[in-house]
Structure formats: structure tokens, C-alpha cells
Amino acid sequence: MKKVNITDLKPGMYVVNPGDSWLMNPFLYTHEGKIEKETSIIENILDSGFLEVFIDLKRSDPDSLPPDWRVSDDTSTEDILNRQSEEEKWNTPLPTVPIGEEMAEANKICSETLDFVRGMIDGNHVEGEHVEIAQPFVERMLNSLQRNSNALLGLCKLRMSDNYTYTHCVNVAVFTLSFARGLGVPEDKLQLYGLAGLFHDIGKTMVPQEILNAPRKLTNLEFEVMKTHSSRGYEQLSKIPGIFQEILDGTYQHHEKYNGLGYPLNLKSDEISMAGKLMAVVDIYDALTSQRVYKPAMPAVKVLGIMYGMREQDFHPGVVESFIRMLGVYPVGTVVKLTDGSMAVVSGINNNSGTKPQVVLIKDPKGKFVPRPVVIELEKEANLAIDTCLLPNQYNFKVDEILKNVQEIPPV
Ligand SMILES: [Fe+2]
Ligand SMILES: [Fe+2]
Structure with a gap:
């Protein structure tokens, strides 16, 4: 998928709707389907005030695409993501404890940080004291990531039942911290x-609730x-004396874009x-993979594909690629069907190959639960690979309960 300006839209291109959330963006054209021949359609879209559109390169007529956008038929999104992520340098230290051992502390960190965020947001103001209280939470996050980053990165996305405004802040903290760590930001x-x-x-x-929680596209x-x-x-x-520049920068600039089309500056x-x-x-990433009242959560692999299509437009060169390197193509907690028909949960990232993570086998090819979960390193399996990702309505077990039982550390 690729995000393009409406002015670059041509007959034969296939428009896709990537879901919303940040796509509360009223300038994004989301009517799914192929743009037919009459050019008046594009003029109408332009006249309606739309500025941007996502197109599916594979479903578009090849002739409608500039040569450098064309993709060969045998290249899947996963292949592209994997190839890209392998080119990136990523030096995260390997886990020192199994994910199963780290899950309880990761769960406590998420719950307690969430309580802190809820209190701060519901109190409708922020002061220096909040920054001081928040520091031990972040310190615990960092310690947990150092023991086994799969636990906290996986778990924070599995806690879908809480209010998005609160969970989003916790998730963005966990992912940004892990991302900065992987990129070698000094201790x-x-x-x-x-x-x-x-x-x-x-x-x-300070934004009115009816706008913040509007279950529709904003005007x-x-x-x-x-x-x-x-x-x-x-x-x-x-206004907080001694506030750190990184906190100010992140708050002020997290909606700015590489191409200068972000906000507020x-x-x-x-x-x-x-x-x-x-x-x-x-x-x-967190907005699109989260469930909201007006949209279901989108599978992480699809979101990463969309975001890859936004590289060097919305995002700085190399940044999305590094993010994928951190999460893997199939992030921890993803439920997958394997090529032999069995069902498994991703339990560990493989730094050598984003599409071949460590998984826990849950059901055999006949659909029967295995008596005891079996851990498989897909990198070592010549005849077994991930086929597809499954949505929550396609399985009936709790992913965090499965991960709690994994006692194997992914190999070097
Ligand atoms: Fe945000
Ligand atoms: Fe924001």
C-alpha cells in the first residue's frame, strides 16, 4: 500500500481504506475500489476537498503506476518488510529470562502505570509532581524490557479492555522507550x-469530550x-520548571511529518x-492496532504494511524500517496459522529474520488443542512457516495465558 496525494491519483489505481483513528483526518479519501476511466471522478474527488489517498499497488493496473511504484507479483508485504528489516542494524541485547517469567511484572507495570495516567488525565491538569511520580514507572518499564522485551511489548497490546485514552499513553511510553533503546539512545x-x-x-x-470520543469522522x-x-x-x-527537552519535543512534535505536512508547526x-x-x-502504530468504539483493531502485520507505505512521506527514512526491526513482522502476541494448518502464538522476536519468530503451538493441523504448548523456532524449521494471521474472533483462548507458560528463551 502507498499513500499518495490526490493530484497523483490516476484511473486504474485501486483505492483502499486503511481504517481510521489518525484517519479521523477529514482530507483522506477512503472510498474503496478501482478508479474507473472517466477523469471526472478524480476531479470530483479533488473538488470535494480530499488531499490524500491510500492505493493498493498490487490491485492497481500496472499501467496506472509510475515505474518505480510497480511491484512484482511474487513479492508480498511480508517479504518487503522482512527484506527491509534485515538491512537495518539492530543491536538489542537478547532476553535474559523467559517471557513466561517476565509476564507477571509486565502486567503489574501496565496496571500501575495505567492507574497513574488515569488519575492525571481525569484530574485535568499536569504539574512537576506528575513527572516525578512517573519516573519510577518508566524505570521499571526499562528494567523489564532489559530482562525480556517481548513480555511488556506483547502484553501492553493485549490489554484491550481499558479506556483507549489511558492505554494509548502507556503503550506509547513502552514502545517509544523500547524503540529508543534499540536505536542506541544513551542510558x-x-x-x-x-x-x-x-x-x-x-x-x-483540553479538547471537548464530544470531539475526543466522536464515533465518526471529524468535521x-x-x-x-x-x-x-x-x-x-x-x-x-x-510551565514546569526544569522539564526535560525530550518530553517537550515529543509532546509538541509527535504529529509532525517528514514531508512537512504535519502539525502544529x-x-x-x-x-x-x-x-x-x-x-x-x-x-x-498504537492508534491503528487499537480497538475503538467505531472500529475494530487492525492486525499488526497489516498496520506495519500501511506504515511502510508511508515511509519517507510521513516518516523519516529508516525509522519505520527500524520500528519493524524492533517488533518483527509478526509482533509478539500475534495468533497465526502455520503452513501445515496448525495454530500458534508468536512468543519471541527473531532478530535475524522478522518472518520467522519463535511461536508456541496451540492447536495441531486437525484443530485439536495440543496437550502441552510446544515452543518452535520457525527459523530452524525448513518446512514450516507462517501462513496467515488470525483475528480475535477466529480463536477462543487467552493469548496472555498462553505466553505465561513459555519458559524457553529465543536462541541467539
Ligand atoms: Fe497519541
Ligand atoms: Fe497526539
Whole structure:
């Protein structure tokens, strides 16, 4: 999938609707299907005020695409993601404890941080004391990521039942912290990226609830109000004496885009800070993979494919690729069908190959639960691979309960 300007839309291109959330964006054209021959259709879309559109390169007529957009038939999104992620350098230390051992502490960290965020957001204001109280939570996140990052990264996305406004802040903190760690941000700065994640949307406390929780696409006017949350959050936080620059940058700039079409300042390229660059990616990933009242959660592999299509437009070169390197093509907690028909849960990332993670076998090819979950390193299996990802309505077990029983550490 690729995001293009409406002015680049041609007859024969196949439009896809990538779901919403940040696509509350009223300028995104989302009517799914192939653009037919009459050029008046494109003129009508332009006249209606749409600015951007996602197209599916494989379902578009090849003639409608510029030569450098064309993809060969045998290249899947997963292949592209995997190839790209293998080219990136990623030096995250390997886990020192099994995911099953780390799940309980990861769960406690998520719950307690969530309580803190809920109190802060419901209290409708932020002050220096909040930043001090938040620091031990971020320190615990970092320690957990160092023992086995799969536990916290997987678990925070499995806790879907809580209110999105709160879980989103916790998730963005966990992912930004892990992302900065993988990119080699120095130890003394690292926790500031986690704090930036916790506070980045604090300005939403000043956006009216009916806009914040609107179960529909926002009007242009409402969208303008929504967009004020990053500068309002920045203004609030900058009143705190001694506030760290990374927290201010992340809050102010997490909706800026590489191509200068973001907000609030239309910064571009290297005008955007490191915190802004990383959090732009993390923020959209969490929004799209989360369930909201008006949309189901989208599978992570699909979201990563969409985001890959936005590289070097919305995101800085290499940043999405590194993010995929951190999560793998199939993030921990993804339920998958294997090529022999069996069902498994991804339990560990393989730094050598994003499409061949460690999985726990749950059901055999005949659909029967295996008596005791079996851990498989797909990299070592010549005749077994991931076939498809399954949606929550396609299985009837609790993924976190499965992961709690995994006692094997992924090999080097
Ligand atoms: Fe935001
Ligand atoms: Fe956000």
C-alpha cells in the first residue's frame, strides 16, 4: 500500500481504506475500489476537498503506476518488510529470562502505570509532581524490557479492555522507550523517551469530550480543535520548571511529518527532533492496532504494511524500517496459522529474520488443542512457516495465558 496525494491519483489505481483513528483526518479519501476511466471522478474527488489517498499497488493496473511504484507479483508485504528489516542494524541485547517469567511484572507495570495516567488525565491538569511520580514507572518499564522485551511489548497490546485514552499513553511510553533503546539512545537519556510517551497527549484533556470520543469522522472545524492538543500539551508542560527537552519535543512534535505536512508547526525533515521522529511512528502504530468504539483493531502485520507505505512521506527514512526491526513482522502476541494448518502464538522476536519468530503451538493441523504448548523456532524449521494471521474472533483462548507458560528463551 502507498499513500499518495490526490493530484497523483490516476484511473486504474485501486483505492483502499486503511481504517481510521489518525484517519479521523477529514482530507483522506477512503472510498474503496478501482478508479474507473472517466477523469471526472478524480476531479470530483479533488473538488470535494480530499488531499490524500491510500492505493493498493498490487490491485492497481500496472499501467496506472509510475515505474518505480510497480511491484512484482511474487513479492508480498511480508517479504518487503522482512527484506527491509534485515538491512537495518539492530543491536538489542537478547532476553535474559523467559517471557513466561517476565509476564507477571509486565502486567503489574501496565496496571500501575495505567492507574497513574488515569488519575492525571481525569484530574485535568499536569504539574512537576506528575513527572516525578512517573519516573519510577518508566524505570521499571526499562528494567523489564532489559530482562525480556517481548513480555511488556506483547502484553501492553493485549490489554484491550481499558479506556483507549489511558492505554494509548502507556503503550506509547513502552514502545517509544523500547524503540529508543534499540536505536542506541544513551542510558542517561533513555527514560526521557518513556516519559515523553506518557505525557505526549496530555493536551487532549483540553479538547471537548464530544470531539475526543466522536464515533465518526471529524468535521474540518472539529479536526482543527483536535489538532490543538499537541501545542496545548506543550504549553502546559513548559510551565514546569526544569522539564526535560525530550518530553517537550515529543509532546509538541509527535504529529509532525517528514514531508512537512504535519502539525502544529509544519516542521520537516531534520527540523523535527529525535523524540518527534520516533513518536510519530509509535503513535500511529498504537492508534491503528487499537480497538475503538467505531472500529475494530487492525492486525499488526497489516498496520506495519500501511506504515511502510508511508515511509519517507510521513516518516523519516529508516525509522519505520527500524520500528519493524524492533517488533518483527509478526509482533509478539500475534495468533497465526502455520503452513501445515496448525495454530500458534508468536512468543519471541527473531532478530535475524522478522518472518520467522519463535511461536508456541496451540492447536495441531486437525484443530485439536495440543496437550502441552510446544515452543518452535520457525527459523530452524525448513518446512514450516507462517501462513496467515488470525483475528480475535477466529480463536477462543487467552493469548496472555498462553505466553505465561513459555519458559524457553529465543536462541541467539
Ligand atoms: Fe497526539
Ligand atoms: Fe497519541
